[in-house]
Amino acid sequence: APSSDVILRTERVGRSFGKFVALKDVSAEFRRGALTSIIGPNGAGKSTYFNLLSGSLAPSTGKVTFEGKDVTGLPQHRFAHLGIAKSFQITNVFPQLTVRENVRIAAQALKTRFDIWRPRAAMTEFIETADELLRTVGLWHRRGELASALAHGEQRALEIGMALASRPRLLLLDEPTAGMSPEETRTMMDLIVRLASERTVILVEHKMKLVMGICDRLLVLHHGELLAEGTPDEIRRNETVKRVYLGQ
Ligand code: ADP
Numbered sequence: 001a002p003s004s005d006v007i008l009r010t011e012r013v014g015r016s017f018g019k020f021v022a023l024k025d026v027s028a029e030f031r032r033g034a035l036t037s038i039i040g041p042n043g044a045g046k047s048t049y050f051n052l053l054s055g056s057l058a059p060s061t062g063k064v065t066f067e068g069k070d071v072t073g074l075p076q077h078r079f080a081h082l083g084i085a086k087s088f089q090i091t092n093v094f095p096q097l098t099v100r101e102n103v104r105i106a107a108q109a110l111k112t113r114f115d116i117w118r119p120r121a122a123m124t125e126f127i128e129t130a131d132e133l134l135r136t137v138g139l140w141h142r143r144g145e146l147a148s149a150l151a152h153g154e155q156r157a158l159e160i161g162m163a164l165a166s167r168p169r170l171l172l173l174d175e176p177t178a179g180m181s182p183e184e185t186r187t188m189m190d191l192i193v194r195l196a197s198e199r200t201v202i203l204v205e206h207k208m209k210l211v212m213g214i215c216d217r218l219l220v221l222h223h224g225e226l227l228a229e230g231t232p233d234e235i236r237r238n239e240t241v242k243r244v245y246l247g248q
């Protein structure tokens with residue numbers, strides 16, 4: 001793809017934990033505006049790769065480029081300021097605050113520095129932002145409830161709402177449907193499709209069936225290596241991929 005169409009690129013990135021090589025020489029391009037899924041069996045290295053893409057983990061080898069800028073090894077907050085957000089982990093939801101307060105605090109986190117002299121005006125703005133984001137993730141009707149009162153699926157949606165507070169150009173999600181009921185899973189997949197219509201999304205998922213119908217491109221990881229890359233049709237026809245997924 002032409003380089004302006006590429007939002008994120010990895011060049012031969014790898015990551016080891018002690019002597020164990022979790023990820024080896026992965027070179028890939030992520031297209032702007034696309035929904036790209038990273039799939040592969042458990043232990044394939046998906047989360048390790050995800051953590052390199054989101055800045056949570058520095059690669060042992062290779063290079064990560066975001067919008068043409070070398071971001072290899074930059075601290076996590078720099079990734080956030082560049083416009084990259086990942087779904088927060090469950091521990092980042094404040095259970096004793098309301099749903100709306102959780103998103104408001106996330107919205108404030110990046111801006112407070114500039115708004116310290118006009119706190120009242122800023123607060124109204126943050127609450128409006130929170131309400132808009134809660135509508136986006138389908139939680140506006142639960143805005144007044146404690147986050148701890150939400151079902152598991154709703155808490156994951158809340159985390160995504162918090163991640164959106166930084167207005168990311170790139171949103172990264174690692175197995176957002178993990179532990180969800182079939183109904184929660186459907187709701188989450190619908191949300192992801194809506195989010196992907198407005199920004200670039202990278203979605204890690206081990207259930208290939210779940211993403212085949214909605215993503216533009218797929219990367220398949222296996223034993224820490226990039227096994228295949230392509231459109232859903234290309235991946236479906238790929239003999240090597242079929243073998244890896246046999247019996248799953
Ligand atoms: P996936 O998300 O595809 O299931 P991971 O990226 O989580 O795979 O893990 C890939 C491999 O790397 C696994 O064998 C896992 O045990 C190992 N691994 C991941 N993180 C660490 C770590 N912090 N320390 C040691 N080994 C790790």
Ligand code: MG
Nearest residue numbers: 046047048175
């Ligand atoms: Mg994982």
